[in-house]
Amino acid sequence: MKAYKLNSGLSIPSVGIGVFRVEDAAIAYDTVKSALSVGYRHIDTAMIYGNEESVGKAILDSGVPREEIFLTTKLWNDDQRKGTVEEAIKLSLKKLGTDYVDLYLVHWPVKETYVTIWKAMEKVYREGLAKAIGVSNYNIHHLEDLLKETGTVPVVNQIECYPYLAQQELVDYCLSKGIVPEAWGPLGAGKSDVLVNPVIVELAKKYAKTPAQIVLGWNIQRGLVVIPKSVHRQRQEENLEALNVNLGEEDLKKITALNKNLRLGSDPDNITF
Numbered sequence: 001m002k003a004y005k006l007n008s009g010l011s012i013p014s015v016g017i018g019v020f021r022v023e024d025a026a027i028a029y030d031t032v033k034s035a036l037s038v039g040y041r042h043i044d045t046a047m048i049y050g051n052e053e054s055v056g057k058a059i060l061d062s063g064v065p066r067e068e069i070f071l072t073t074k075l076w077n078d079d080q081r082k083g084t085v086e087e088a089i090k091l092s093l094k095k096l097g098t099d100y101v102d103l104y105l106v107h108w109p110v111k112e113t114y115v116t117i118w119k120a121m122e123k124v125y126r127e128g129l130a131k132a133i134g135v136s137n138y139n140i141h142h143l144e145d146l147l148k149e150t151g152t153v154p155v156v157n158q159i160e161c162y163p164y165l166a167q168q169e170l171v172d173y174c175l176s177k178g179i180v181p182e183a184w185g186p187l188g189a190g191k192s193d194v195l196v197n198p199v200i201v202e203l204a205k206k207y208a209k210t211p212a213q214i215v216l217g218w219n220i221q222r223g224l225v226v227i228p229k230s231v232h233r234q235r236q237e238e239n240l241e242a243l244n245v246n247l248g249e250e251d252l253k254k255i256t257a258l259n260k261n262l263r264l265g266s267d268p269d270n271i272t273f
């Protein structure tokens with residue numbers, strides 16, 4: 001599987017399975033089990049998704065050795081506000097049935113704590129509870145503050161990113177600092193018409209791929225990790241195949257030009273949760 005090197009030395013597979021809004025325990029279990037069986041080796045969950053137990057059980061039952069799986073979970077905002085990072089990660093690990101995660105992310109930049117929380121993140125990293133630490137939904141100014149004030153560069157910044165929200169400036173900034181950008185909502189989160197956009201449909205025909213593969217391939221070729229969510233085995237296979245998309249320069253630019261700064265999720269500068 002294609003992977004990117006993180007600045008901590010670990011490798012992260014460039015396609016992972018996301019499990020946001022898969023709260024039902026049996027569906028979450030089946031989703032992860034099926035993803036592992038079709039070849040995924042990277043799972044993206046979070047404490048707030050409420051499915052860490054199902055994810056952990058599916059990993060255990062899959063027969064895939066734990067060390068072959070890149071597992072991410074995230075620190076929720078309440079724990080960030082309270083500063084209870086160690087307690088939070090230990091609870092996540094207990095639910096996941098493992099003694100480490102490969103990547104622990106600060107889920108959102110809470111205004112008062114997005115820099116100061118990093119010391120506690122560094123501690124769980126030093127203790128080996130997380131093999132790498134990163135952030136999510138940080139804009140350039142958040143990253144600048146973090147880099148100015150602290151010692152460890154986050155390995156990843158997981159951001160909303162799909163063709164209508166290309167985030168080229170933020171992506172370039174991350175890449176220039178050795179931070180791997182990771183795209184959440186890479187298919188438009190089931191809320192967008194991006195997969196029937198005529199430019200995408202045309203390129204899908206041209207490359208004999210599906211629209212989903214084209215938009216995922218575009219992000220991968222720009223240097224992003226993608227973590228599409230699907231509860232369906234066939235779509236999981238389809239999305240993994242995005243690794244074999246090879247778009248030409250002009251076509252990559254055509255997709256980037258679809259950008260309209262259209263967020264489907266929350267604005268990191270104005271979170272209310």
Ligand SMILES: NC(=O)c1ccc[n+]([C@@H]2O[C@H](COP(=O)([O-])OP(=O)(O)OC[C@H]3O[C@@H](n4cnc5c(N)ncnc54)[C@H](OP(=O)(O)O)[C@@H]3O)[C@@H](O)[C@H]2O)c1
Pocket residue numbers: 017018019020021044045107136137158159183184185186187188189190195212213227228229230231232235236238239265
């Ligand atoms: N850090 C953050 O703040 C944050 C926020 C949101 C999400 N995330 C992470 O990012 C992951 C992905 O984002 P997301 O789940 O919001 O959205 P997404 O992956 O862009 O889209 C998921 C939607 O697309 C559908 N889908 C999947 N494959 C498809 C295909 N090949 N063709 C057509 N439709 C397809 C899914 O339906 P089916 O399941 O029915 O196939 C689902 O409705 C999440 O699961 C989560 O792990 C992180």
